[in-house]
Amino acid sequence: MKTVPFLFFLSGALxxxxxxxxGIKMSMSHDHVLSPAHAHLNLVGWVTLALFGTFYHLVPSAAETLLAKIHLALAVAGVVIMAPGIAIAISGGGEALAAIGSILTILSMLIFVFTVATRGRTA
Ligand code: HEM
Incomplete structure (x- = not known):
């Protein structure tokens, strides 16, 4: 596996x-207040990053570009900022981090749409 899909999978698995x-901590404490942040960490983190990694593994030429590395950096930074940002927003600490993480996350998806559209058919 090339470096970009490997790092997508490693980040997603983490x-x-x-x-x-x-999730286990929420279950044990019976405090589900932060479940939207947990959900985003799992879905934008684990599921989305693993899907990106799968694409780059299936289309190795796409994984070798600078854009793929930018995509990786944006996607990982997005979830690392957004998940705690949602928790902070729910806890009343302000929405700035959640907003920044969301913007990075949608920019990463924009890159992915472009990458699939321009390179996906060559697989
Ligand atoms: C050890 C594994 C996990 C545990 C113990 C766990 C636990 C929980 C708990 C306690 C809640 C709150 C439920 C409620 O308040 O009704 C929750 C919500 C949720 N979880 Fe997990 N979870 C786990 C893994 C995952 C994974 C892998 C995903 C997605 C890939 C996921 C996605 C969600 C979603 C979408 C919600 C609903 C959030 C909401 O309604 O705001 N969870 N989980």
Whole structure:
């Protein structure tokens, strides 16, 4: 596996591990207030990053570009900022981090749409 899909999978798996641990903590404490943040860590982190990694593994030429590395950096930064940002927003600490993470996350998806549209058919 090339570096970009490997790092997408590694980042996604770490999100899953932390997200599941967070879920177990919520279950044990019977405090589900932060469940939207847990859900985003699992879905934008684990599921989305793993899907990106799958694409780059299936289309190795797409994984070798600078854009793929920018995509990786934006996608990982997006979830790392957004998930705690949602938790902070729910806790009344302001929405700035959630907003920044959301923008990085949608920019990463914009890159992915472009990448699939321009390189996906060559697979
Ligand atoms: C060890 C594994 C996990 C545990 C113990 C766990 C636990 C929980 C708990 C306690 C809630 C709150 C439920 C409620 O308040 O009704 C929740 C919500 C949720 N979880 Fe997990 N979870 C786990 C893994 C995952 C994974 C892998 C995903 C997605 C890939 C996921 C997605 C969600 C979603 C979408 C919600 C609903 C959030 C909301 O309604 O705001 N969870 N989870």
């Amino acid at each position: 999100c899953a591990l932390i997200g599941m641990g967070w």
